[in-house]
Amino acid sequence: MLSQKIIKHLEKLDKKKYRAESKEFIVEGIKGVTEALKSEMEIALIIMEGNRRDESEFASIIELAQEQEVPVEFCGRKDVGFIKNTDTFPGVLAIVDQREIDLEDLAEGPIICLDSIKDPGNLGTIIRTADWFGVHNILLSENSVDPYNSKVVRSTMGSICHVQIFESTNLHRSLETLKNKYEYKIYSLDLNGKKLSTLKPSPKTVYIFGSESHGVSAGLDELIDERYTIEKKGEAESLNVGIAAGILLSKI
Amino acid sequence: MLSQKIIKHLEKLDKKKYRAESKEFIVEGIKGVTEALKSEMEIALIIMEGNRRDESEFASIIELAQEQEVPVEFCGRKDVGFIKNTDTFPGVLAIVDQREIDLEDLAEGPIICLDSIKDPGNLGTIIRTADWFGVHNILLSENSVDPYNSKVVRSTMGSICHVQIFESTNLHRSLETLKNKYEYKIYSLDLNGKKLSTLKPSPKTVYIFGSESHGVSAGLDELIDERYTIEKKGEAESLNVGIAAGILLSKI
Numbered sequence: 409m410l411s412q413k414i415i416k417h418l419e420k421l422d423k424k425k426y427r428a429e430s431k432e433f434i435v436e437g438i439k440g441v442t443e444a445l446k447s448e449m450e451i452a453l454i455i456m457e458g459n460r461r462d463e464s465e466f467a468s469i470i471e472l473a474q475e476q477e478v479p480v481e482f483c484g485r486k487d488v489g490f491i492k493n494t495d496t497f498p499g500v501l502a503i504v505d506q507r508e509i510d511l512e513d514l515a516e517g518p519i520i521c522l523d524s525i526k527d528p529g530n531l532g533t534i535i536r537t538a539d540w541f542g543v544h545n546i547l548l549s550e551n552s553v554d555p556y557n558s559k560v561v562r563s564t565m566g567s568i569c570h571v572q573i574f575e576s577t578n579l580h581r582s583l584e585t586l587k588n589k590y591e592y593k594i595y596s597l598d599l600n601g602k603k604l605s606t607l608k609p610s611p612k613t614v615y616i617f618g619s620e621s622h623g624v625s626a627g628l629d630e631l632i633d634e635r636y637t638i639e640k641k642g643e644a645e646s647l648n649v650g651i652a653a654g655i656l657l658s659k660i
Numbered sequence: 661m662l663s664q665k666i667i668k669h670l671e672k673l674d675k676k677k678y679r680a681e682s683k684e685f686i687v688e689g690i691k692g693v694t695e696a697l698k699s700e701m702e703i704a705l706i707i708m709e710g711n712r713r714d715e716s717e718f719a720s721i722i723e724l725a726q727e728q729e730v731p732v733e734f735c736g737r738k739d740v741g742f743i744k745n746t747d748t749f750p751g752v753l754a755i756v757d758q759r760e761i762d763l764e765d766l767a768e769g770p771i772i773c774l775d776s777i778k779d780p781g782n783l784g785t786i787i788r789t790a791d792w793f794g795v796h797n798i799l800l801s802e803n804s805v806d807p808y809n810s811k812v813v814r815s816t817m818g819s820i821c822h823v824q825i826f827e828s829t830n831l832h833r834s835l836e837t838l839k840n841k842y843e844y845k846i847y848s849l850d851l852n853g854k855k856l857s858t859l860k861p862s863p864k865t866v867y868i869f870g871s872e873s874h875g876v877s878a879g880l881d882e883l884i885d886e887r888y889t890i891e892k893k894g895e896a897e898s899l900n901v902g903i904a905a906g907i908l909l910s911k912i
Contacts, residue, residue: 439897529781533900542893567896638910641794644819645691648785651906654899658890658907 433556443566532563601635685808695818784815853887
């Protein structure tokens, strides 16, 4: 049985403000917890439904946790109501420390920059796709969805543990620094640029994606070196931002 | 005010069985209804919130509807509770006839085939992306989500009106027909194929995508001419099916 203290802590971790204060977040499910254990992330605690501890995937998690001296608490059916984030509690979750990432940590290799992305599923899918293509630097604007939101974490399918996310408090200034101090080029993907097929990828590039409804913020215009567009042959008015990012990532 | 008959009809159109019987579906919102009016789809009725009829986008819809002799019924605030599919009724919806599509209608140009896709958002996004790239032939397996489901329709952002969807009752047989009678090649996208960069697109090709959890059904193996894989450079285990379809569509 879980202590009241842990249950309270888990409940509070559902709130952005508390996650920001405690610098922790929750990863749920076998895949997510396993990826967290295999990654460089620090894990504060694993919570597992006790009656599943003998199932092979759960047993492997316990073994990995023991190797790394990560504590595992078992919970009963009764606790599940308190701790589940999804309708069906997947039997295991981990409380994971958010990595402290500075802007200069990103300044190596291409950077995916997301400006005002509000949809958790889109952000999660972009992180997962970036991870697939080996792009590990993610720069988020100040008004984007919290990357440690449970829906985002879930839709990254464990990839949240493989990327470095810098949450800017002033994207304009962050981009300026990348440009001036680290000699990055700033490219944006929007509807009025050069053909994406003419893009010559180079490592020191920031690729900016704006929100589906408003595109890249006008305030960033002066910083953008080139604009690219995914060539359209049909009638749809726009592409989903996750799809656009996926297509770009497949090219760089 | 809407008649009880119309309100009942709208409520029932929320059910797959009734949609299949009536061969109709609902398109919501300014963008969706405008696209439906501009497309070849037949529209049975447009329903609009009366007190918005003077707003310019609503007025344009009324004008387009009049040109095409599509009836428009106005409704009041009170009716909205009955008819809304989304939390905020976007002020206008259309009852649209499902186009009758035969397999042979698809047999021109590339075909996107979706095997057991259950997630409405994924299906909608794939339809929208296919439309962007000018691929208008969609073949759905018997156990996929209903393409006229309100969530699918919404996430196509109007593109549902630009594509031809054939809902197979036996995907194996449909693919056999495309192969033998129409000389199509069958390519699948999965995790153990040749590099996607080696793909040479040709118009008479069916591209199959399987479900995220189970991939392309094993029963279709014998029909598949080539398997392709999106090259992975990082650590993610898989790509979202919508992203995979987007990357393939950008190449063909």
